[in-house]
Amino acid sequence: MAYLLQRLLTEAAARRPQRPAIAHGGCLLTYQELDRLSNKVARALSRLGVAPGDRVGVLAPKSAAAVAGVYGALKAGACYVPLDPKAPAGRLSHIVRDSGAAVIVVDEARTSQAANLADAVPRQPGVMVVSVPGRAEREEAASVPTQSAAVVPWTAVAGESGEPLAEERAIETDLAYILYTSGSTGTPKGVMISHRNSLTFVDWAAGAAGLREQDRVCSPAPLHFDLSVFDIFSTCRAAACLTVIPDGTATFPVSIARWLEAEKVSVWYSVPSALTLLASYGTLHQFDLSGLRVVAFAGEVFPPKHLARLMAELPHPRYLNWYGPTETNVCTAYEVPAGWADAQPVPIGKACANIEVFAVTSEGSRVSRPGEVGELYVRGSSLMRGYWGQPAKTSEALIRNPFQEEYEELVYRTGDLVSLDPAGNYVFLGRRDNMVKIRGYRVELGEVEATLYRHPAIREAAVLAVTDELLGSRLRAVVTGDGAANLTRENVLDHCRRWLPGYMVPDIIEFRENLPRTSTGKVDRAGLAQEQNELESAGDGRRKNL
Numbered sequence: 001m002a003y004l005l006q007r008l009l010t011e012a013a014a015r016r017p018q019r020p021a022i023a024h025g026g027c028l029l030t031y032q033e034l035d036r037l038s039n040k041v042a043r044a045l046s047r048l049g050v051a052p053g054d055r056v057g058v059l060a061p062k063s064a065a066a067v068a069g070v071y072g073a074l075k076a077g078a079c080y081v082p083l084d085p086k087a088p089a090g091r092l093s094h095i096v097r098d099s100g101a102a103v104i105v106v107d108e109a110r111t112s113q114a115a116n117l118a119d120a121v122p123r124q125p126g127v128m129v130v131s132v133p134g135r136a137e138r139e140e141a142a143s144v145p146t147q148s149a150a151v152v153p154w155t156a157v158a159g160e161s162g163e164p165l166a167e168e169r170a171i172e173t174d175l176a177y178i179l180y181t182s183g184s185t186g187t188p189k190g191v192m193i194s195h196r197n198s199l200t201f202v203d204w205a206a207g208a209a210g211l212r213e214q215d216r217v218c219s220p221a222p223l224h225f226d227l228s229v230f231d232i233f234s235t236c237r238a239a240a241c242l243t244v245i246p247d248g249t250a251t252f253p254v255s256i257a258r259w260l261e262a263e264k265v266s267v268w269y270s271v272p273s274a275l276t277l278l279a280s281y282g283t284l285h286q287f288d289l290s291g292l293r294v295v296a297f298a299g300e301v302f303p304p305k306h307l308a309r310l311m312a313e314l315p316h317p318r319y320l321n322w323y324g325p326t327e328t329n330v331c332t333a334y335e336v337p338a339g340w341a342d343a344q345p346v347p348i349g350k351a352c353a354n355i356e357v358f359a360v361t362s363e364g365s366r367v368s369r370p371g372e373v374g375e376l377y378v379r380g381s382s383l384m385r386g387y388w389g390q391p392a393k394t395s396e397a398l399i400r401n402p403f404q405e406e407y408e409e410l411v412y413r414t415g416d417l418v419s420l421d422p423a424g425n426y427v428f429l430g431r432r433d434n435m436v437k438i439r440g441y442r443v444e445l446g447e448v449e450a451t452l453y454r455h456p457a458i459r460e461a462a463v464l465a466v467t468d469e470l471l472g473s474r475l476r477a478v479v480t481g482d483g484a485a486n487l488t489r490e491n492v493l494d495h496c497r498r499w500l501p502g503y504m505v506p507d508i509i510e511f512r513e514n515l516p517r518t519s520t521g522k523v524d525r526a527g528l529a530q531e532q533n534e535l536e537s538a539g540d541g542r543r544k545n546l
Contacts, residue, residue, distance in 0.1 A: 012035075075165060094188060331378045375414065
């Protein structure tokens with residue numbers, strides 16, 4: 001069994017060398033080709049001086065070039081740091097500087113972007129260009145623009161041997177990658193994941209999804225989002241084919257449905273919002289998606305009515321709800337029963353293999369009865385090593401297990417509130433830090449959002465707390481509706497009053513065409529909160545109250 005992520009590729013190439021590994025934009029790479037390409041990258045990195053434990057940035061959208069860069073960095077004994085090509089330059093500079101990345105691996109289209117980034121960051125010695133196989137003939141050394149940063153063109157990498165490095169350059173507890181997530185202060189923080197941490201998830205996920213070599217697996221998640229770990233590594237474990245969705249296609253639901261049919265995708269993994277749009281606007285009945293056998297989702301709550309609609313449109317796949325913050329990988333799972341039509345939230349389920357989860361009440365005891373509420377804790381081999389360069393934050397998140405007195409064991413506090421259902425499944429209730437007080441009552445913003453989603457014409461909803469000198473807080477709801485819906489402030493309020501006590505009914509209803517999104521496709525709650533803070537600071541009360 002592999003104990004290093006890169007061995008998944010080595011073993012797949014030895015077992016099924018001619019099986020397709022990556023399909024992207026008409027280019028098909030076999031496992032043998034991907035293995036040899038990543039060996040070339042590893043050798044070039046080693047020649048640049050990359051040593052075990054170093055960090056290597058990967059600046060590219062998901063592609064054959066990016067995946068070769070990822071595996072090449074790992075084979076060199078390094079830890080890869082995915083960089084979002086669409087992120088602001090300031091954020092990218094911070095991540096490269098904070099991680100101390102020695103080299104940035106890019107695709108041919110981002111040579112200048114990476115070189116400029118390298119120039120802006122002290123200690124950045126070089127940039128390496130990796131192009132997608134099959135397009136190498138378009139690469140010429142002279143075509144790479146002159147930069148003050150060191151640029152190693154693909155022509156130089158292509159000259160390296162495709163044979164593996166002579167020695168294994170990592171062990172299972174070494175870092176495999178650092179994923180930067182948004183910090184509460186607005187500064188990204190790097191979550192450190194080791195090979196062992198990642199493989200705990202990768203091995204479980206491949207089995208849970210029943211991956212097999214005939215599968216064509218797609219996740220639209222970018223490299224810097226932890227959902228991409230599944231389609232890069234679990235797919236490889238099964239010697240299946242990673243099928244990369246084109247950038248332009250991912251924006252339009254009908255285009256996604258058409259692409260899923262044409263590519264015969266059998267396994268899909270994304271945030272629920274992508275599936276919500278697919279169900280609402282993808283005209284799924286027009287396409288033959290009978291090959292789609294697994295639909296997994298994670299990253300945010302899937303509104304029950306949208307899930308029910310998707311399952312009615314596509315009743316044949318298995319539907320898997322996977323839960324877990326980046327710091328734990330996926331730690332619980334729930335397979336949604338066929339014909340789901342419940343208005344209640346979908347459970348996040350039970351612990352994955354080699355992981356234990358338990359909930360702790362505000363009094364410090366374990367949740368043991370249905371309906372009892374507590375914060376979810378996680379223990380097991382999937383837990384992160386910590387936050388890069390932030391020991392204080394690490395010690396706040398990874399604490400000693402309060403129920404283990406015999407020896408020191410770390411557990412992760414998720415900050416998520418859950419309860420048990422009668423079947424022993426955990427049900428997500430909301431964030432501990434999303435609890436606000438209104439007129440002395442404790443209000444969980446997620447519960448208000450869930451109520452808004454019950455409205456048949458509301459497509460999306462986000463609820464925020466607004467500072468109020470008299471009441472402490474008021475509630476602001478930002479909602480979107482179906483195009484034909486005649487949504488008004490009064491009918492939304494009437495709906496809320498039917499389900500919620502008066503103190504939980506939002507005071508402010510704001511209508512928008514779409515909710516803002518992060519680069520990973522989630523609702524940008526931090527951005528909405530920033531808007532709110534700016535409004536409160538300005539004191540002008542400019543809102544779209546309708």
